[in-house]
Amino acid sequence: MRITLAYITFISLAGVGTQLIQAIFSEAVRVAVSKWRSNLTFEQALEYLARPGDLGRELQPAIERELISRGSSCADVQAFAWAQPCLKLEAIFQPDDLPDTPTDFCPVPGAEGTVIARVTAIACLAAINSATISYGSENGGDLFVNLVVFPPGRGKFTVKSADKMSGHTDGVTFPLRGHRHPVNGRIAPSPDFVCLSALRNPKQVPTTVMPLDHLMARLSQDHIEELQKPQYIIGSQLTFREGMVDILGDELDVDDAQLLFSMNGSWWIRFSHSTTQIADIGQKSAQEAMDALKHACADCAIALPLQPGDIALINNRIALHGRSEPGSEYGEQTRWLLRTYGLDVTDIDPSQWHDGSTFMLYP
Numbered sequence: 586m587r588i589t590l591a592y593i594t595f596i597s598l599a600g601v602g603t604q605l606i607q608a609i610f611s612e613a614v615r616v617a618v619s620k621w622r623s624n625l626t627f628e629q630a631l632e633y634l635a636r637p638g639d640l641g642r643e644l645q646p647a648i649e650r651e652l653i654s655r656g657s658s659c660a661d662v663q664a665f666a667w668a669q670p671c672l673k674l675e676a677i678f679q680p681d682d683l684p685d686t687p688t689d690f691c692p693v694p695g696a697e698g699t700v701i702a703r704v705t706a707i708a709c710l711a712a713i714n715s716a717t718i719s720y721g722s723e724n725g726g727d728l729f730v731n732l733v734v735f736p737p738g739r740g741k742f743t744v745k746s747a748d749k750m751s752g753h754t755d756g757v758t759f760p761l762r763g764h765r766h767p768v769n770g771r772i773a774p775s776p777d778f779v780c781l782s783a784l785r786n787p788k789q790v791p792t793t794v795m796p797l798d799h800l801m802a803r804l805s806q807d808h809i810e811e812l813q814k815p816q817y818i819i820g821s822q823l824t825f826r827e828g829m830v831d832i833l834g835d836e837l838d839v840d841d842a843q844l845l846f847s848m849n850g851s852w853w854i855r856f857s858h859s860t861t862q863i864a865d866i867g868q869k870s871a872q873e874a875m876d877a878l879k880h881a882c883a884d885c886a887i888a889l890p891l892q893p894g895d896i897a898l899i900n901n902r903i904a905l906h907g908r909s910e911p912g913s914e915y916g917e918q919t920r921w922l923l924r925t926y927g928l929d930v931t932d933i934d935p936s937q938w939h940d941g942s943t944f945m946l947y948p
């Protein structure tokens with residue numbers, strides 16, 4: 586039976602269509618990646634991760650075939666992914682042969698489970714027409730990083746790694762896709778998708794997702810107008826600070842930031858609880874609108890406890906995300922996610938890539 590988009594849209598009101606297309610997408614990607622993997626040695630598979638663009642282009646037609654044989658297509662899944670705050674792709678890969686959980690962002694250990702997790706993430710993003718990308722200013726530009734608890738002794742990083750995270754978009758100080766930085770045109774846009782691959786999560790610590798349409802429903806017309814005014818200051822997120830000083834000479838802050846954007850009939854957001862303030866402390870209406878947004882986040886957070894082998898594709902335009910508190914235990918068999926980013930790079934200017942890289946964006 587062909588599952589048309591109209592059908593999915595109709596029954597997704599009940600959640601059934603949503604689950605069905607996620608299950609079909611998961612199975613199509615799992616089968617395509619397993620077939621691809623079975624023709625390669627471990628070393629060959631690992632080597633592909635240095636060329637995510639090539640890998641995506643190789644896997645996309647295979648995923649398309651698997652989707653078509655299940656009555657769907659990459660175009661269907663792409664349209665679906667852009668309408669959803671988050672896709673939860675359950676048991677999309679098998680996290681075999683993992684070492685103990687690392688205790689830093691980098692490097693991702695080269696084991697079968699991490700290779701297949703990374704290839705699967707690249708495959709999912711390629712299927713929805715997103716390139717898998719990094720920023721040179723975050724964690725040395727590594728395409729995948731470990732999201733894990735850090736041991737004592739790493740200051741703010743240790744504290745943050747064990748703590749809950751309130752709603753935010755990733756790469757919050759970068760322009761939205763389609764916009765350019767007013768002074769430095771090399772600065773690339775923030776990601777369209779945040780891709781989390783779960784390797785371990787023994788305490789079922791949830792990632793949280795706050796769909797923008799749920800947030801909007803809790804905001805007044807006045808709040809919505811205030812959030813569209815360039816009256817906020819956004820500071821750099823912790824993981825980018827050092828790299829930005831190295832590359833740009835200073836942290837990238839946005840002094841006249843708008844948080845909410847009307848984009849061709851839909852809304853996009855950028856926000857971070859921990860790094861956003863009002864520009865003028867006298868501006869009560871700006872503060873009230875931001876407070877209302879924060880309250881809405883607290884009301885709208887959907888818990889998404891990822892299991893080993895699950896991938897979450899969080900839409901970084903139409904959702905905020907965060908997580909509950911992982912706690913201070915680290916290493917051994919503790920929580921371990923891998924993170925990468927997806928972006929439609931069709932309109933990225935050549936200068937917005939780091940010289941010589943096919944996946945690392947500036948800064």
Ligand SMILES: O=C(O)CCC(=O)C(=O)O
Nearest residue numbers: 732750791792906907908
């Ligand atoms: O740990 C998680 O589930 C999400 C972490 C996150 O959003 C981040 O590191 O930016």
Ligand SMILES: [Fe+2]
Nearest residue numbers: 754755779906
């Ligand atoms: Fe995040």
